[in-house]
Structures are given as C-alpha cells and as structure tokens.
Amino acid sequence: MTDDDRELIELARQTVDANTDGPDGVYTMGAAVRGADGRMYAGINLYHFTGGPCAELVALGRARADGARELTTIVAVGNEGRGVVGPCGRDRQVLVDYHPTIRVILPTPDGPRSVLATDLLPGAYRWAP
Template identity: 75%
Template sequence: MEMRELVAEDLELVEFARGIVDANTDGEFGVHTMGAAVREADGRMFGGINLYHFLGGPCAELVALGNARASGGREFTTIVAVGNFNRGPVGPCGRDRQILFDYHTGIRVILPTDQGIRSVRITDLMPLAARWDPDTGTQPFDPTP
C-alpha cells in the first residue's frame, strides 16, 4: 500500500472539510457530525455534510461527491471526511469505499493510518474493510489479520 504524507493541497482540503462540519454541526449526537471535501483535478473544492438517519442517511463523502457532480466536477483527485469536535479525518465506510472504487478509481483518500494521517489510493483500500464499532467509530487501517 502506497501511503503519502499530506501536502499543502491535502491540508487545505482537510481544513475545508473541517470548516463545513464546524459551521454546520448540531451537537455530538446530532445528524450533522461529519463534513467532507473533494478536490477536482482543476483544483476546485466541493463540500458536503452527512445527514445521519436510522435508515442509513447519506455520508458526508457522498454528499460532497453529489455536490461536486452537480457543480460540474467530473475528475476528482482527493477526498476527505472530518468529524465534528476536532475529531479529524476519518476513513470512509465500506459503502463509500465501494462507490469511490466503482466511480473514481484514481482518487486518493485522506485517512488515519498507523503512520499518522496519510493519503492512499482507493484501490489500495479495496477489497479491505474498515473495522467499525459504535463506541469509537472507524478505526485506522490495520493490515494484520
């Protein structure tokens, strides 16, 4: 797996996503707890925020991708989701990974790893799954079985 340290453009994207969730969160247990940002190949950034629902409302990454597409974006280079209350970048869920893999095979994902926050190719995350639990959420990638 090729993990890259974040560059200035990546940090800008993280801050853009953080700004979205900070401006729109509605509390620790609210429905708007994750912000996301995606970068178009031409440098434009598009954002989104999740809408949690017991039926499985849309994740922030999917909202950001939909916003980007509706705004004319077609070729995406990088995506990140950031939790409210300074939780920082969080890796995409399995559904989001599959959608990114299916539609944007060249995209890089910013997420926590055992080496810190890094960007990885979506193809490196598939078919591997992220461990998730209700107490701590999505965990950093762990290559051990």
C-alpha cells in the same frame, strides 16, 4: 501530505464545525473533495436512524452537480474535533466504482496520509454503470 491535502482537510473541518449537530451529534461528518482543476467541494452527512447519505457521497454529488468529473482527493472529518475519519465500506465501493484513481486521506498513528481508493477495497466487486 501536501499543502493541498491540508487545505482539503481544513475545508472539511470548517464544514462540519459550521454544521454540526453539537455534542450529541456524534455522527455528524463533513467531507471535501478536490477536482482535477483544483476546485474544492464540501458536503455534510444527513444522519438518520434509517441510514442516510454519508458526507463523502454528498461532497461527490456536489462536485458532480457543479460539473466536476475528474476528482483527485477526498477526505472526511468528524465533528467535535474528531479529526480525519476513513470512509465506510459503501463509500469505498462508490469511490472505486466512480473514481478508482482518487486518493483518500485516512487517519494513521503518524497523522493523516493518502492512499488510492482501490487500495482500500482490494478484491472489490467491479460494478460498471
């Protein structure tokens, strides 16, 4: 974990804390992504029983809307102090398809660490836009 990684985790935590659905909003997640230029972009999920965009996808969309095409690191953090949370399968596939070299910060028993997106989804379906 680098200082940049810790800064990214903190942005995601601040984002979810400022926008949580409260104690009953167990599905509220915040995410943050860092561009190759060092700029950071945050997102929050829109949980709905029919599904909805995950916080990671919202952060990726925000970065893209601001012109960031090269991204280096992404993290998601749960509300109510749940800490770093790994991406769901759909998010893993999107990361591999759009940013295969991005590092993903994950929770581990020894604390957060980062891995390549491609390591999270071995044998992934390779879709090309």
